[in-house]
Amino acid sequence: MNVDFPAWVVESLDREAARIGVTRQSIIKSVSRQKTLTSRSIMTLPAAHISGTLNQTD
Secondary structure, eight states: OOOOOOHHHHHHHHHHHHHHTOOHHHHHHHHHHHHHHHHHHHHTSOHHHHHTOOOOOO
């Protein structure tokens, strides 16, 4: 897959990659995976929970 990022994004990715000692590609894969997992978990929540109408009893 090819993705075009603005220069400032590439620079930011490179700084973070250098900071933690990995490649830019590793950073992109990691962020992509995290966002995908977050999206999946939100999509599997009951609709009442997402809308904030889930009743809680203590």
